[in-house]
Amino acid sequence: MKVRNQKYLTAFGENLKQLIDQKKKTPEDVAALGNIETKQVYRVINGEHSATLSIIIAIATGLEVHPKKLFDFDID
């Protein structure tokens, strides 16, 4: 992965994890509803990958939240 903004990716993953918990879902639930691999969800949670827009939208779909919710946090 291009380490352009690892800090942001980590924060993004933490926020995603919180949202999943708040929704009382599991990464598997999200993946199933979003039609992607479970591993992709974990990769994003862990900040391992700079996920593509397609995956991000799929996760929002699987989470049943508006995509902007995934970005509704601040760093530093």
Next chain:
Amino acid sequence: MKVRNQKYLTAFGENLKQLIDQKKKTPEDVAALGNIETKQVYRVINGEHSATLSIIIAIATGLEVHPKKLFDFDID
């Protein structure tokens, strides 16, 4: 490109274009400030690619807007 959600990518690009105009910037300005290639910005505007989170964040940086602004629109 994986054609998982071309419709969304197109809408995302249109929204981005509007934001750039509103900010009275050019794709080149955004790219320069975000430290990415100008072509990347055009690719996203045109919905050609499912851009990575890194690129999306770089664009938000270059635009000087909060990343969630890039997702603040609805489809259909």
Next chain:
DNA sequence: CAATTAATTGTCAAAAATGACAATTTTATT
């Protein structure tokens, strides 16, 4: 309208993300 500059797109190698399944680790149950 020619010439110069700015804006946008093409190309392709290199790098990175995705998908599919296996493997491992963790958690729950007895």
Next chain:
DNA sequence: AATAAAATTGTCATTTTTGACAATTAATTG
């Protein structure tokens, strides 16, 4: 503690994005 089930991570081939620069098209100026 052992077993079974669930949750999380590893691997690697395939597909896709990114970066760098060239090439083209559009806009502006003289």
